[in-house]
Each structure stands twice: as C-alpha cells, then as structure tokens.
Amino acid sequence: MKPTVEAVEELAHTDVGDCYQCGKCSAGCPVADRMDILPNQIVRLVQMGLVDKAMRKEAIWLCVSCQTCATRCPKSVNCTGVMDALRQLSIENAIEAPAIRRTVVFQKAFLNNIRRNGRLNELELVGVFKTMAFLKDISVPFLFKDSLLAPKMMRRHKFHLVGEKVRDRGVVDRIFARCLAELSEVEAVR
Amino acid sequence: MQIGYYPGCALHGSSNDYEMSVRACLDRLGVELRELDDWTCCGATAAHSINEKLATALPARNLAIAERDGLDRMLAPCPMCSMELIKAGQAIGNDACVRKEMSEIVELEVTGRTQVLNLIQVFQQVGVERLKEAVVRPLTEIKAACYYGCLLVRPPEALRFDDCEQPTSMETIVEALGGTAVDWNYKTECCGAGMTMCNEDTVLELSHRILSNAAAHGANCVVVACPMCHVNLDMKQADIDRRYGVRHETMVYYLSDLVGLALGIDEGALGIDRHYVATKR
Numbered sequence: 001m002k003p004t005v006e007a008v009e010e011l012a013h014t015d016v017g018d019c020y021q022c023g024k025c026s027a028g029c030p031v032a033d034r035m036d037i038l039p040n041q042i043v044r045l046v047q048m049g050l051v052d053k054a055m056r057k058e059a060i061w062l063c064v065s066c067q068t069c070a071t072r073c074p075k076s077v078n079c080t081g082v083m084d085a086l087r088q089l090s091i092e093n094a095i096e097a098p099a100i101r102r103t104v105v106f107q108k109a110f111l112n113n114i115r116r117n118g119r120l121n122e123l124e125l126v127g128v129f130k131t132m133a134f135l136k137d138i139s140v141p142f143l144f145k146d147s148l149l150a151p152k153m154m155r156r157h158k159f160h161l162v163g164e165k166v167r168d169r170g171v172v173d174r175i176f177a178r179c180l181a182e183l184s185e186v187e188a189v190r
Numbered sequence: 191m192q193i194g195y196y197p198g199c200a201l202h203g204s205s206n207d208y209e210m211s212v213r214a215c216l217d218r219l220g221v222e223l224r225e226l227d228d229w230t231c232c233g234a235t236a237a238h239s240i241n242e243k244l245a246t247a248l249p250a251r252n253l254a255i256a257e258r259d260g261l262d263r264m265l266a267p268c269p270m271c272s273m274e275l276i277k278a279g280q281a282i283g284n285d286a287c288v289r290k291e292m293s294e295i296v297e298l299e300v301t302g303r304t305q306v307l308n309l310i311q312v313f314q315q316v317g318v319e320r321l322k323e324a325v326v327r328p329l330t331e332i333k334a335a336c337y338y339g340c341l342l343v344r345p346p347e348a349l350r351f352d353d354c355e356q357p358t359s360m361e362t363i364v365e366a367l368g369g370t371a372v373d374w375n376y377k378t379e380c381c382g383a384g385m386t387m388c389n390e391d392t393v394l395e396l397s398h399r400i401l402s403n404a405a406a407h408g409a410n411c412v413v414v415a416c417p418m419c420h421v422n423l424d425m426k427q428a429d430i431d432r433r434y435g436v437r438h439e440t441m442v443y444y445l446s447d448l449v450g451l452a453l454g455i456d457e458g459a460l461g462i463d464r465h466y467v468a469t470k471r
Binding site for chain 2: 011030031034062064065066067068070071080084085087088091102103105106107108110111114118119120122126129133146149152153156157158159160163164166167168171172174175176178179180
C-alpha cells in the first residue's frame with residue numbers, strides 16, 4: 001500500500017481531519033517523554049499529508065499500544081490506529097527508524113514463529129530474536145542479558161524446550177499468505 | 191456451567207501458573223472449561239503492528255472454530271487475546287463484506303456471534319454472592335491494588351466492560367473474598383506490555399511507577415488478570431529493584447490466585463509458589 005493520508009485513514013478506520021490538536025493524546029501517553037515527536041504531532045504530520053515523514057519517526061515504534069490516546073480523544077480520532085497504520089506502511093515500504101530496529105525485528109520474528117507453529121514457541125522466538133538483533137547491532141551484552149532468566153524459569157516449570165504446534169499448520173500458513181499478499185515473504189521474514 | 195476456553199500462547203507457555211489457578215478455582219466453582227480445538231495464536235501486538243488484515247484473520251480462525259463446535263461463550267483469560275477476539279468478532283459481525291472475506295481467508299464460516307469473556311466476567315457470571323458463600327478462608331490480610339492495565343478496559347467501545355478510567359469490578363471481587371482493595375492512581379496505566387524483550391527500558395520504568403504507586407497507597411500486593419502484566423510486575427521486579435535502587439517486595443497475584451486462596455485451595459495447586467517474588471503469607 002502506498003503511504004498516503006487515505007491509506008492511513010483506511011487502515012486506522014478514522015478521519016485525521018477531525019483532530020483539533022488539543023494534545024490530550026500526548027498528555028496521557030505513558031511513553032511520550034521518550035518519543036522523538038509527540039502522538040498529537042504524529043497525527044498533525046498525517047493531517048498535513050507528510051505520511052512519509054511520520055513513518056520515519058521513532059515514536060511509532062516506541063508506542064506500547066496501550067490505547068489511552070484513542071480512548072481519551074474528545075474527537076474520537078483513533079490515534080492508536082494511526083500508529084498501527086504507520087507501522088504497517090513503514091514495513092510495507094521497507095522504512096525503518098534506525099534506533100528502534102529491535103522492536104521491528106521482534107514483531108517480525110514473533111509473526112514468523114506463529115506462521116510456522118500456529119502458537120508461540122517462546123524459546124524459539126527468544127533465540128531467533130536475539131540472533132537477528134545481534135546481527136543488526138552486534139551487542140554482546142544484549143545477546144546474553146536474559147540468559148540468567150533461563151534457570152529461574154526452569155525452576156518454575158516455565159521453560160519449554162519444545163513449544164506447542166497446532167495440528168493444522170497448513171491453514172495457518174495459508175491465512176498468512178492471503179493476508180500478506182502485498183508483503184513479500186522475504187520482507188515479512190527478514 | 192460449561193463454557194469454551196481459549197488459553198492463548200502465554201497460558202500454555204511461561205504463564206502456565208495463570209492457567210493452573212484459572213482451572214483450579216473455576217473447577218471448584220463448578221465452571222467446566224471446554225478448550226477450543228486446535229486453537230491458534232491471536233496475533234497479539236505483532237499482528238496489529240504489521241498487518242491489519244492478519245490482526246482480524248488470526249482471531250477469526252478461532253471464532254470460526256468456536257462457532258463450528260457450538261461454543262457460544264468463551265473465556266480468554268489473557269486480555270490481549272480477549273480484546274483481539276472481541277474486535278475481530280465485531281468487525282465480522284458488523285460488515286457482511288468482512289464476514290465473507292474472513293470466512294474465505296480462514297476456510298471456515300465465521301459470523302462473529304461468539305461471546306468472548308475475560309476472567310472477571312466469568313466470576314461475575316458465577317455471581318459475587320455465590321463467590322461470597324464459597325469463601326472458606328477470608329483474605330483479611332490482603333490489601334490489594336487491583337491493576338487492570340490496558341486491554342481489560344480499552345478500547346471501551348469494543349469491550350463495553352466496566353469504567354475505562356475508574357474500573358471497580360476486580361475490587362468488588364476482592365472485597366467479596368474478605369480482602370481490602372486500596373484506592374490508587376495507576377489502575378489503568380500501561381506496564382509496557384509486550385515490550386519486555388525488545389524495549390525493556392520502557393517496561394522497567396512503567397512497571398516501577400505502578401509498583402511505587404501501589405505501595406504509596408498502602409497496598410501489600412498487586413492483583414492482575416493479565417499474563418503480560420504479571421511478567422512485567424513479577425518476573426521483572428528484581429530488574430526494576432536493581433535499576434531504581436529500591437526493594438519493592440510486592441507480591442503480584444492473578445485474580446484467580448486470590449479467588450482460589452479464599453476458596454481454600456492451597457498455593458501449590460494455584461501455582462503461586464512459582465511466582466518470582468516469593469509469598470510472604
């Protein structure tokens with residue numbers, strides 16, 4: 001999908017023109033202080049047709065999808081949906097905000113895991129995510145940071161070497177193929 | 191009472207202590223859970239971040255299986271799962287085109303008629319009065335900060351559950367069990383949710399604020415009904431302590447843990463001894 005205002009509005013099921021920039025979304029956002037620009041400014045960029053600029057902001061990947069912004073919006077603008085739409089468009093158009101790649105890597109590894117197993121295989125996800133993140137930023141501390149958790153999880157019977165798989169994995173793969181028709185498999189997995 | 195049951199990945203993975211306590215206390219209350227046959231992941235944050243259609247199709251597959259197997263009510267104890275299932279059900283139920291498209295994508299007829307329930311709603315259906323009568327060990331020592339997080343109450347127009355800013359349904363249950371629920375400010379603030387792995391820094395900060403506010407209002411434990419909230423507040427608590435130079439020592443219970451304890455079920459059978467912050471009871 002081309003990154004246009006109409007695409008954002010269609011994906012988010014919302015009319016960004018309704019926003020009158022009161023800033024209530026940013027006031028309630030739990031991660032606003034970490035963002036490069038505020039949620040209301042993201043909406044403003046979209047209003048002005050600067051979707052390309054909005055897609056490149058780290059803010060869209062720092063968003064924790066808590067939905068506080070959309071819930072409190074006095075004009076019912078779905079700001080959470082705008083964040084989702086911008087994330088989807090940035091991936092479809094192969095744009096990644098550089099400093100926040102780990103989140104993108106994680107979400108892709110998560111989906112890829114579901115596509116193969118039908119259910120989340122936590123250990124496999126951690127392994128794939130850590131490896132891919134390591135290949136991107138070569139951070140040894142990050143690679144081993146959570147390794148001390150393993151024995152703690154084992155003691156609590158929360159560590160599953162082999163995860164569950166659904167019986168009908170064929171249908172799961174076909175569902176992915178039908179939904180991600182516009183997104184090449186390579187891109188979805190990468 | 192028999193209801194459908196969608197455990198979701200977390201309850202069959204590292205949050206299997208949550209499943210233990212849900213099963214143990216619902217069994218004691220006479221609620222029979224029929225697990226959804228060959229259920230698949232709801233897609234969670236990854237799906238709605240990356241592809242809108244997939245975020246509807248993955249839950250739609252599960253709704254279709256529920257309809258095929260005649261489950262008109264279904265418990266999804268993880269709020270991420272229940273929110274995604276409810277949103278997909280509404281998208282399908284409200285639009286014939288979406289219904290047709292999703293039925294084709296998931297290879298099963300789906301109408302979105304399944305009623306998806308969170309854990310609190312199942313306790314409400316059992317009835318607060320019945321819960322009160324079933325208490326054999328009142329939780330007099332519990333001063334709980336009931337923590338709802340995000341997805342039990344948001345988005346309110348889809349979930350239509352409790353008050354989205356000042357919910358009280360968990361408090362009602364805790365008080366029915368003989369416990370005290372404290373008044374506090376962070377009931378519906380986000381803990382950082384699924385960012386535990388990829389953006390831990392955010393999770394530690396948000397969860398630290400929640401634990402600090404609970405303690406400042408006199409709570410001796412936090413009660414959750416979400417596996418992600420539990421991971422961030424319980425498993426990550428040692429990291430939070432280290433990062434901020436504090437010692438929270440705050441027990442984090444699942445709501446079903448407290449119900450189970452009040453019904454006289456022992457901690458081991460509820461999986462409480464498998465939490466990271468050790469019980470002081």
